[in-house]
Amino acid sequence: MTEPVRIQEQDFSQDAEIAALKAASKRMGGIATFLGCARDFSEGRDVSEISFEAYGSMALAEMRKLREEAIKKFDLLDARIVHRVTTVQAGDNIVFIAAGAAHRGPAFDACRWMIDELKQRVPIWKKEVTPHGESWVTQHP
Amino acid sequence: MIKVLFFGPVADRVQTREMDIEYATGMTLHDITHKVGMLYPGALSIVSFIAVNQEQVHDKQTALNDNDEIAFMAKFSGG
Numbered sequence: 001m002t003e004p005v006r007i008q009e010q011d012f013s014q015d016a017e018i019a020a021l022k023a024a025s026k027r028m029g030g031i032a033t034f035l036g037c038a039r040d041f042s043e044g045r046d047v048s049e050i051s052f053e054a055y056g057s058m059a060l061a062e063m064r065k066l067r068e069e070a071i072k073k074f075d076l077l078d079a080r081i082v083h084r085v086t087t088v089q090a091g092d093n094i095v096f097i098a099a100g101a102a103h104r105g106p107a108f109d110a111c112r113w114m115i116d117e118l119k120q121r122v123p124i125w126k127k128e129v130t131p132h133g134e135s136w137v138t139q140h141p
Numbered sequence: 142m143i144k145v146l147f148f149g150p151v152a153d154r155v156q157t158r159e160m161d162i163e164y165a166t167g168m169t170l171h172d173i174t175h176k177v178g179m180l181y182p183g184a185l186s187i188v189s190f191i192a193v194n195q196e197q198v199h200d201k202q203t204a205l206n207d208n209d210e211i212a213f214m215a216k217f218s219g220g
Binding site for chain 2: 036052053054055057058059061083094095115118119120121122123124125126127136137138
């Protein structure tokens with residue numbers, strides 16, 4: 001069984017993550033997931049690839065805290081957060097979040113809350129590579 | 142020794158990822174930010190967060206200990 005919170009270079013399997021989440025409890029009646037993937041267009045220009053950088057130890061600690069907080073706040077049965085830190089091409093997976101609860105409401109709410117909080121709190125940065133050069137992304141759309 | 146780390150846009154601006162600063166008794170976070178500001182003028186303007194030992198710190202008067210790790214970070218953009 002893989003760790004529920006991970007930072008890794010390699011791609012992840014949504015099926016494997018959901019299976020691991022479901023294995024946590026048979027009382028799970030609703031699972032909400034968020035998959036963040038790379039776009040080939042941003043701020044009016046083509047993007048050929050995106051590279052990520054993280055303050056690894058702090059990012060992992062913050063993601064673990066975030067999961068614990070979500071489980072308490074939304075009464076989840078389990079949650080998982082996986083973020084890739086590498087260089088990705090358009091269409092590639094970046095981040096996966098899953099929230100499992102007894103019912104769909106808390107699962108949806110928790111999933112949205114976790115990705116929003118991750119963007120605000122976890123020290124990861126993305127740099128977009130375009131035909132005109134590279135630039136760090138600073139906004140939180 | 143205090144280990145100072147730079148990431149992402151901040152690392153690009155200071156052209157390094159890590160530096161050591163000699164620890165002195167009574168040192169505060171302000172002493173480190175002042176030194177970094179002197180060494181790399183303009184770098185602090187994009188720093189939105191500072192962490193001491195992987196925890197965000199807002200008080201520049203925070204006392205430091207030998208072997209602390211301080212990170213200067215721009216606004217996050219993960220996800």
